Amino acid sequence: TIVVRDLHKIYDTGAEQIHALAGIDLTVRAGEFVAIMGPSGSGKSTAMNILGCLDRPTRGSYHLDGEDVSDLSDDELAEVRNRKIGFVFQSYNLIPRTTAIENVTVPLKYAGVRGPEQRARAIAALERVGLGERLHHKPNEMSGGQQQRVAIARALVTAPAILMADEPTGNLDSRTSVEIMALMQELNDAGMTVVMVTHEPDIALHCKRMVHFRDGCIELDEVVKDR
């Protein structure tokens, strides 16, 4: 369960202070399938980075499965993250000059999975996102949408309890997007909690709940009909 209360994030660029999150209250229960939407600059990625244990709030609390993670050290955050969360970055963050299969095995190394099993699971994850033919390609030898799918495979390969994806279909054509959403639905049916940012209403309709951001606040939190 994800519970955030009065979450604030203030970025200090030296020249000015940006109040990116201005008091977010949000609860996501295990097994939910949530879309986060809102205008460019409204705080979606900032919220995802805190929920994903990649960053700390300036003010407010974040309890993940009952544990207060608002003020952990970087190492402690990394440990929680690796154990519970698969994260798809808005800009993919693939390791350059490193093949798809090597990129996808990285989380398995941290999880202590043994060598031969690492390779098998990485191949399965890449095939799952339609990249069985690109295992040995490096990021600069792949299309934008292929890089995006490697990032998705990497987030899923540890079978995390929670998938957090920041615009996972931003560079995918409609058909490939629908295939990815079908994959997420399957994982959600099997119990995985899914929280994803999307700006495409069609994609959001695959989710079960839509949380709308505006200017660092949540302005609407609604259930998707007929899901």
Added chain:
Amino acid sequence: TIVVRDLHKIYDTGAEQIHALAGIDLTVRAGEFVAIMGPSGSGKSTAMNILGCLDRPTRGSYHLDGEDVSDLSDDELAEVRNRKIGFVFQSYNLIPRTTAIENVTVPLKYAGVRGPEQRARAIAALERVGLGERLHHKPNEMSGGQQQRVAIARALVTAPAILMADEPTGNLDSRTSVEIMALMQELNDAGMTVVMVTHEPDIALHCKRMVHFRDGCIELDEVVKDR
């Protein structure tokens, strides 16, 4: 006018050969407003990079305004590109650790525009895409969609004859996307040729012609009704 005939691009990764473009024939006349669509990996960015004089074809011809540019040197390609084309990359390619306003002035320096005018035009371009409040932010101090809009401003600041944009609204919410498309329509009405890749059908409907790629070929080339 853009005229490509039997355009091929083969990438050699050492391990294998990828036939990314398998014989493209395409003509785009001055003032057209064209959307390029197709599945992930179908050759859209590869085609855009050749059209944008960022890369050379493996086989086939490309005549830009009557000039054969298929086999120019890197310097010659850069000269044509800077003179005629504004290019928005799928991955933005902003200069890191460099502010928005500095990123946007770069093409003006190459164009020999004088200092004070550089600054004025860069500010105007950034305000045009809604980033008047982010002039002095560096890429890592901006949201994904804000970085994307800096890339658009940079492509437009030289008022090029041709705008080539590879997924310019991929990270923008619907409202901001519509604002950007309205800007492109305005520029197109004023005579700018616009060629843009998009995977969003709603966005493509702002264009006047849709060219559909599949597996490195053009499978459909249609006029958008009621435009």
